[in-house]
Amino acid sequence: MSWRGQSVEMAQGGQGYVLSGAARPRTIPSQPLRSQTASPLFDGLFALAQLEVQQAQVESITDSAFDNGKPIACPCFETGEKWRYVWTRDLSYAADLGLARVSPERTRASLRFKLSGVRPPAAAGGFFVAQDTGSGGSWPISSDRVVWFLAARHLIDGKDADGSRFADETWRALTYTLAQDRQFVFDDSVGLYRGETSYLDWREQSYPRWTANDVAFIAQSFALSTNVLQYQALRLGEQMARRRGDARAATYARQADALAKAIDRAFWREDRGLYMSYIGTAEHRVPFEAYDLLGLALVIESGIAPPDRARRALSRYPALESGSPVIWPQQPDTAIYHNRAIWPFVSAYSLRAARTVGHAPRIAHEIRSLMRGAALAGSNMENFELVTQAVHVDDGALSGPVVNSPRQLWSVAAYLDMVIEGVFGVGEDGSVKPMLPAQLVPMLFGDRDEISLQLVQRKVTLRRPRAIEGDLLVAGTTRVDGVNTVVDLVATRSTQATLATDAAAFAPASPQAPLVHAAGTQWRVTLPPGTRLYVDGQRRADAGTSSIAVTLARQPYQQCLSLTRIGEGGIESLHGPTHCIADQTTVAGEWPRQWTATSGGRFSVRLDFVNPHGPINTGITAAVKTLVVDCPGQPQQTGTLVMPHGQARQLSSAVVFDARAGAQCRFDLRDGFNMSYLSHFAHYTGGTGGAAGALNSAELGELHVVRLADLPAKAGTQ
Known part of the structure; x- marks a missing residue:
């Protein structure tokens, strides 16, 4: 195989394979599982993945x-x-x-x-999955x-x-x-779970640059991948509850059904034909020009995405000859890691998604990319630079990938999955449902009539059709001969599909927060050239080649504004910092605190705080408290206040409540939960909340209460 001036060769010998010309030349012994195709490279890399599985097995970490x-x-x-x-x-x-x-x-x-009970001061009982150290002090910012x-x-x-x-x-x-x-973590008003995108947890790589010092936005935003994972967990809960005769099965099913609808509705962007990676906060749900391949693959494989949207999105998500980027568009002035990069495990999920809807070009594309990356590096690497598929590219301050490990476990697993299910179609349930693009037949079959996969107690053989009229080979006749399952492939024509090619396109840099000035009964907002104004998540105005001023009527409720910048090809930047305008009341003093509603309606309350217990990029001590709101004539209302790490004073996440005009409401705090309460983190010595004991606190200041717009009346009500 040759690629951009580098040539590698896989030679098969009596005891295994020899890979030469790679960045890490390898001698690979024969392995228990074997593929037999016309490509020694394909077969040898399958053996390499098994070798690296063995190398990852340890007795201590x-x-x-x-x-x-x-x-x-x-x-x-x-x-x-x-x-x-x-x-x-x-x-x-x-x-x-x-x-x-x-x-x-x-x-x-x-x-x-990664499972854990709890330790004091958490209440007795409980058994949880541990969220690792992460942005702003981990869960529930990373969720x-x-x-x-x-x-x-x-x-x-x-x-x-x-x-x-x-x-x-x-x-x-x-x-x-x-x-x-x-x-x-769940937001009833939106119907989604809050928190960071799954695995894309280095915020400067894929979130607006201003989140480098402010992760409160991330804690309150909604991510596609994380919500799909919650959906899958609810479905597992439904299945396990039904098997156990547990009444919670109906609850989990109802929650999963509602979440699926909310995901498809909230994240689909019709003008792009893609699912957005994340959207803004409940009060300012901006449709971000941000897409990620893992989130897209998960929403397709889960079945949430309707087939027509799934096929369209796989065609619209950009690619290069090297592979598919994990995010699109690329972000400017950002080092190579998630940005400008291919991650093999994400490519494997993209392959799965493509198989879900029979997207032949994407299937072939991801198989080639996975093979090429492992072959060039001589290992299943953590990641690759997007254009060159190299393990490192010099680009001054933007050089990278910044971190890159050989035999990264999920990359190793990706290659195994590509061979076993991606090519041979062997499902976990034992079924054999190959879906092989015709363009891969010359590489895999050569002059052979069949290729095979030897598993531990089973062999699977795929036989090529005599004539190939179509772009996708699928199972025709299947017969079992002892331990050998033989599948006669037949050619079919899949739904027409393509691949977009502008994978390396960059978004423009985000603008600053909008400049807002009071002008009598209006607000005057200045838009710099080339920017777009969003108000309460809705597009309001665009500036052309010169700045413009936009006026907004002053409302008795909060309005939130932000700007984006429009670049070449109409690609939109991530939005700048949010600026919310509203009359607010501050509430200080000892707890419980008292506040009187001057008008009736919906209100938002945040807590002024400093959480100095760790750096903004890691740790386990995000402060999490439950705010209790007691207003006369109404049931008690509660919500979560999340207070991430940070050295500067900031505002917590918001709790929304209802109050009647003149109501004297009382605010009180109860302890919440964070990862330091897990026994698992008694081993943590990299920061507070670990070996020295659990910690869930912040320096608390004033409460800030603002009026919100009334919710629109539901159909059939007045």
């Missing part, structure tokens, strides 16, 4: 932030050559892709490491820990004692984790 870097006993999979620990999302995606299939016992052990259940669903068959025990552990963790996320 280490990380400088846990037990002061001392080994922790765990018969687990470490995450990569440079990442010697077990992280929830890395392990879970790897297990879902292929790890659970090839090594179920060790995968279970690794997943168990994708439910990805654990995407992995666990493969290992709860109960066919042996350990499987039955693991199923019980999964059920217990599932019920507690779903309930806790529903309480602290």
